Every structure is written in structure tokens, then in C-alpha cells.
Amino acid sequence: MAEFEPKLIAFCCSNCATSAANVCEAIGLSTPGNVDVVRIPCTGRVDILHLLKAFEIGADGAYVAGCSDGNCQFRDGNIKAKRRVARAKKLLDEVGVGGDRLEMYNMSASMGPEFAKMARKMTERIRELGPSPLRKK
Amino acid sequence: MIIAEQKPIQEIKSMIAGYQKVLVVGCGTCVTVCMAGGEKEVGIIASTLRMALKLDGKEPEVIEDCIRRQCEWEFVDELKEKIEGVDAVLSTACGVGVQALAERFGDKPVYPALNTTSMGMPKEHGFWIETCRGCGDCGLGKFGGVCPIARCSKGLLNGPCGGSQDGKCEVDKEMDCGWQLIYERLNSLGQLDQIEDIVQPKDWSTDRDKGQRRIIREDVKV
Numbered sequence: 175m176a177e178f179e180p181k182l183i184a185f186c187c188s189n190c191a192t193s194a195a196n197v198c199e200a201i202g203l204s205t206p207g208n209v210d211v212v213r214i215p216c217t218g219r220v221d222i223l224h225l226l227k228a229f230e231i232g233a234d235g236a237y238v239a240g241c242s243d244g245n246c247q248f249r250d251g252n253i254k255a256k257r258r259v260a261r262a263k264k265l266l267d268e269v270g271v272g273g274d275r276l277e278m279y280n281m282s283a284s285m286g287p288e289f290a291k292m293a294r295k296m297t298e299r300i301r302e303l304g305p306s307p308l309r310k311k
Numbered sequence: 312m313i314i315a316e317q318k319p320i321q322e323i324k325s326m327i328a329g330y331q332k333v334l335v336v337g338c339g340t341c342v343t344v345c346m347a348g349g350e351k352e353v354g355i356i357a358s359t360l361r362m363a364l365k366l367d368g369k370e371p372e373v374i375e376d377c378i379r380r381q382c383e384w385e386f387v388d389e390l391k392e393k394i395e396g397v398d399a400v401l402s403t404a405c406g407v408g409v410q411a412l413a414e415r416f417g418d419k420p421v422y423p424a425l426n427t428t429s430m431g432m433p434k435e436h437g438f439w440i441e442t443c444r445g446c447g448d449c450g451l452g453k454f455g456g457v458c459p460i461a462r463c464s465k466g467l468l469n470g471p472c473g474g475s476q477d478g479k480c481e482v483d484k485e486m487d488c489g490w491q492l493i494y495e496r497l498n499s500l501g502q503l504d505q506i507e508d509i510v511q512p513k514d515w516s517t518d519r520d521k522g523q524r525r526i527i528r529e530d531v532k533v
């Protein structure tokens with residue numbers, strides 16, 4: 175049987191994570207093709223509903239990638255995002271999808287290699303968890 | 312405003328599990344302000360519900376709407392057509408709104424998505440506190456504008472009790488002592504001598520003791 179290829183959605187801040195993705199490409203590192211990047215102006219824009227919808231439409235996993243602590247251009251968008259991710263994780267646990275399928279990561283614009291590493295790390299985690307129970311239905 | 316919070320999704324799910332088409336309807340007033348049942352929360356509840364039901368092998372149609380206020384007929388009536396087309400309604404309003412829908416749409420089951428907790432206000436973002444119990448005979452004038460019924464854990468009319476410590480209540484160290492607040496407020500008003508007045512037992516007949524409370528005013532009838 176072919177290895178399960180998880181479908182991930184990454185909500186990436188346009189100030190840090192999206193630039194990191196570009197650096198990643200510029201230095202010839204590939205980002206895994208299984209990750210769909212949703213570019214957002216700041217992770218503070220991420221709403222719980224966006225995160226839930228990712229799963230509702232069939233993602234196996236999702237993550238939010240924002241600036242490192244203290245570096246948000248809008249002061250604390252990344253901190254707010256972290257709290258929303260925490261609530262969404264709880265809801266996913268309650269629902270039965272599993273909060274482990276969602277994560278928040280922090281990085282800076284220059285961290286191209288980390289961007290790729292993070293995508294692979296999350297892909298690995300979801301591969302271990304298996305397809306979203308919603309997809310199996 | 313009325314303060315409420317969302318019920319666990321499993322509880323909500325068990326209420327509407329048997330229906331084919333469900334309308335989740337929010338209220339754009341109090342519960343929007345307390346971030347429990349406005350348009351955004353309707354979206355969140357509907358989304359989690361769809362997922363939870365799908366995992367149970369059920370896929371009912373869950374539609375969404377949000378009206379300005381669920382406790383006034385003129386807004387409730389806007390839902391007529393939509394409600395006619397569904398098997399059940401899940402209301403994310405306070406208990407008042409849920410009952411208004413149930414009364415207006417006699418043949419539709421209406422379920423509550425929230426637990427209505429109290430009347431109060433946001434103390435800060437993400438923190439709501441109860442400040443009034445609706446006793447029907449407001450005594451705030453005697454207490455420097457701080458309600459001992461809602462804010463003293465024991466509802467003491469003559470306080471504080473011996474458990475007040477460092478401004479906190481003995482029932483919960485995270486909770487302000489209502490009587491400390493009364494003391495501070497009277498002090499800053501220069502009315503501290505009022506705290507010595509013995510407040511007589513309250514006539515609770517204006518509270519819940521005579522059943523559902525009603526107000527009828529001929530002057531505003533149309």
C-alpha cells in the first residue's frame with residue numbers, strides 16, 4: 175500500500191513565515207508538496223473558524239506559522255493566535271478529530287531551512303496519526 | 312447584558328442527533344458581546360457539530376443564521392421561512408431567546424446551545440463577571456453602587472463576613488470580596504459612616520418568590 179501522504183494547511187504570516195518560505199525556495203530547499211500555504215497578513219488574523227474549516231474541508235492536519243515571540247509587527251498577533259490555536263485544539267479534541275492535528279510554530283523571516291523542517295515535522299506527526307477521521311468517513 | 316457560555320459539543324450533539332436539517336441561529340446582542348452566541352460563534356458551533364456528527368456516521372444539513380435579537384418578535388419573525396424549512400433549531404441565544412423561538416414556532420423543537428449564567432459585564436477582554444441578580448428592589452444606593460447580592464458570595468446585606476482577606480473572598484481567592492469593594496467605594500465617596508447602618512432584612516417578594524415577574528404598563532401600549 176502506498177504511504178499515506180497527509181494533506182496539510184499552513185496559515186502563514188506574510189511578514190515572517192511567508193518570507194521564510196521564499197528563502198527556503200531561494201536556497202534550493204523544497205517545501206513538501208503536501209502543504210497548502212494560506213498567506214495571512216498577521217497570525218492575529220487567524221480565527222478559530224478558519225482552523226476548524228481546514229479540518230471540515232478535509233485537511234489531515236493544519237498549523238499556524240507566525241513570528242517569534244516579541245517580534246510581531248502588530249505587537250501581539252502571534253500571542254493571540256497561540257491562544258486561538260489552543261482553543262481550537264480543545265474543540266477538535268471534543269469533536270473527536272484530535273487536537274494534536276493542529277499546531278502553532280514561531281519563526282523569523284530568514285529561517286528558510288526551519289520552514290521546510292517544520293513542514294516535514296508536522297507531516298511526520300500527521301503521518302503517524304493517520305488520515306483525519308473525517309476523511310475516513 | 313446577559314452572560315452565557317457554550318455547552319460542550321457532545322451535549323449539543325446529543326440534542327440534535329436525530330434531525331435531518333438543523334438551523335443554528337445566533338443572537339446579535341448580549342451573546343455576541345460575550346462571544347458565546349453571535350454570528351462568529353454560530354459558525355464555530357455549526358462547524359464543530361458538522362464534524363462531530365459526521366464522525367458518528369450522520370450527515371444532517373446544518374445551516375446558519377444570526378438575527379439582531381432573539382428576544383423581540385420583530386426580529387424573531389424574520390426567521391419564519393427558514394425555520395419552516397428545518398426539522399429543529401439550535402439557538403445560541405440566552406435562555407430568553409431560546410424560549411422566544413420555542414413560543415413563536417410552536418411545531419419546531421428548539422434547543423439551547425448555551426448555558427445562560429448571569430447578568431453582568433466584561434471586566435476586561437475575555438473576562439465576564441456577574442454584577443446583578445435582578446432582585447427587583449435595587450439597593451445599590453445603600454451600598455455605594457456595588458451589589459452585595461451579586462458580588463458577595465453569601466449575599467450578605469451587612470458585611471463583610473470574617474472570611475474577607477486581602478480584598479479577596481474566602482469562597483474563592485481569585486474573587487474580589489464584594490464587601491471590600493463596598494467599603495472602598497464608600498470610603499472614596501466620604502460616606503464610610505454608612506457601613507455602620509444596619510440594613511434590615513430584605514423583602515424578597517420582588518425576587519423570584521412570587522413566580523414569573525411581569526411588568527405591565529398601559530402608557531406604552533400600542
Ligand code: SF4
Pocket residue numbers: 313338339340341342379380381382383404405406407408409
Ligand atoms: S435573546 Fe438574550 S442574548 Fe439575545 S438580546 Fe435578548 S437577552 Fe440578549
Ligand code: SF4
Pocket residue numbers: 442443444445446447448449450451458459460461
Ligand atoms: S440590589 Fe438587586 S437590582 Fe440592584 S444590583 Fe443587586 S441584585 Fe441587581
